[in-house]
Amino acid sequence: MEKALLRRKRVAVGVGSRLTWGQIGFLWTMVMPVIAMFIIIRVIPILVVLLMSFTNYSLHRPIVKFLPYKNFLRMFGDPNFITAFVNSTEFVLIAVPAEIFLGLAFAIFLNRKVKFESLYETLYFLPYIVPMVPAAIIWKWIYAPGTYGLANYLLDKVGLPHVGWMSTPQISLLAVIGIHVWKQIGFFVIIFLVGLKNIPGSFREAALVDGATPWEVTRHVDIPLLKPVILFGVVMATLWAWSAFTEVYIISQGTDISTGAEIQVMVTRIYAEGFLYFKLGYASAISFALFLISLIFVVVQFRLLKTEKI
Numbered sequence: 001m002e003k004a005l006l007r008r009k010r011v012a013v014g015v016g017s018r019l020t021w022g023q024i025g026f027l028w029t030m031v032m033p034v035i036a037m038f039i040i041i042r043v044i045p046i047l048v049v050l051l052m053s054f055t056n057y058s059l060h061r062p063i064v065k066f067l068p069y070k071n072f073l074r075m076f077g078d079p080n081f082i083t084a085f086v087n088s089t090e091f092v093l094i095a096v097p098a099e100i101f102l103g104l105a106f107a108i109f110l111n112r113k114v115k116f117e118s119l120y121e122t123l124y125f126l127p128y129i130v131p132m133v134p135a136a137i138i139w140k141w142i143y144a145p146g147t148y149g150l151a152n153y154l155l156d157k158v159g160l161p162h163v164g165w166m167s168t169p170q171i172s173l174l175a176v177i178g179i180h181v182w183k184q185i186g187f188f189v190i191i192f193l194v195g196l197k198n199i200p201g202s203f204r205e206a207a208l209v210d211g212a213t214p215w216e217v218t219r220h221v222d223i224p225l226l227k228p229v230i231l232f233g234v235v236m237a238t239l240w241a242w243s244a245f246t247e248v249y250i251i252s253q254g255t256d257i258s259t260g261a262e263i264q265v266m267v268t269r270i271y272a273e274g275f276l277y278f279k280l281g282y283a284s285a286i287s288f289a290l291f292l293i294s295l296i297f298v299v300v301q302f303r304l305l306k307t308e309k310i
Contacts (some may be wrong), residue, residue, distance in 0.1 A: 052284035059278035071285035084269035092241040099237045103188025111196040128186035136250035169262035179247045195229035231305040242294045266290045
């Protein structure tokens with residue numbers, strides 16, 4: 001009897017610890033469509049762009065030639081690309097810290113059990129769910145010249161001079177960055193707030209018992225424990241800033257900046273080269289350069305904000 005029970009236990013352990021061929025086949029059947037879709041949607045386009053970046057492929061040219069490194073060398077001498085790269089870099093260096101700092105500040109404020117917390121969360125998150133095209137059109141009206149735009153109208157009411165929001169390239173780029181920050185900040189408020197609420201209250205209570213002030217609790221308890229969430233937010237903000245397109249495109253259409261070249265960014269340069277001039281080979285080279293630049297930024301952020309394993 002005991003031998004029979006031991007044999008049953010061994011069989012049960014074997015079934016639980018080792019999958020049968022039928023189970024493995026079922027798992028592969030479930031997983032393969034997801035893997036196939038990822039390869040089709042993500043991997044293959046990246047490989048195609050990389051391949052096209054080494055060619056002179058154009059919709060106006062039926063013959064495709066292999067041009068090793070020529071498109072990449074051309075970028076260093078292209079003033080339009082240099083302008084787009086500088087503007088994109090400025091976009092990232094301003095938008096990312098602004099979104100992380102403001103999102104974290106608002107999240108800390110809401111985490112202190114203020115009245116009408118749900119209303120504030122809705123107000124912060126509302127711009128994020130508004131589509132970018134209508135939002136950019138509204139902001140285009142706000143930035144309109146003279147007193148036609150809301151921004152200059154309010155400045156006129158308080159006795160301040162008008163600002164050429166769309167006539168001065170430096171101000172125009174900052175205005176577009178402001179739209180981007182306004183649009184994305186609600187996302188970071190919510191994820192930081194969720195992270196703060198998941199921190200055990202006993203940590204804060206222990207710090208307060210030891211005599212820490214609320215600011216010291218935030219600095220030495222909340223922010224260190226929130227570092228993985230902050231890293232996620234920084235990476236997402238960086239990728240979104242490098243890939244900004246809609247707000248720049250909408251704002252630059254039909255404004256005082258006739259061509260929008262002064263405020264163009266990397267993605268608008270890709271759009272212009274690929275879909276206006278049909279130089280898909282060169283546009284692919286810029287796309288792959290943008291991919292590498294974004295990857296380098298993300299790797300550096302992981303190195304700087306890496307968290308210790310618990």
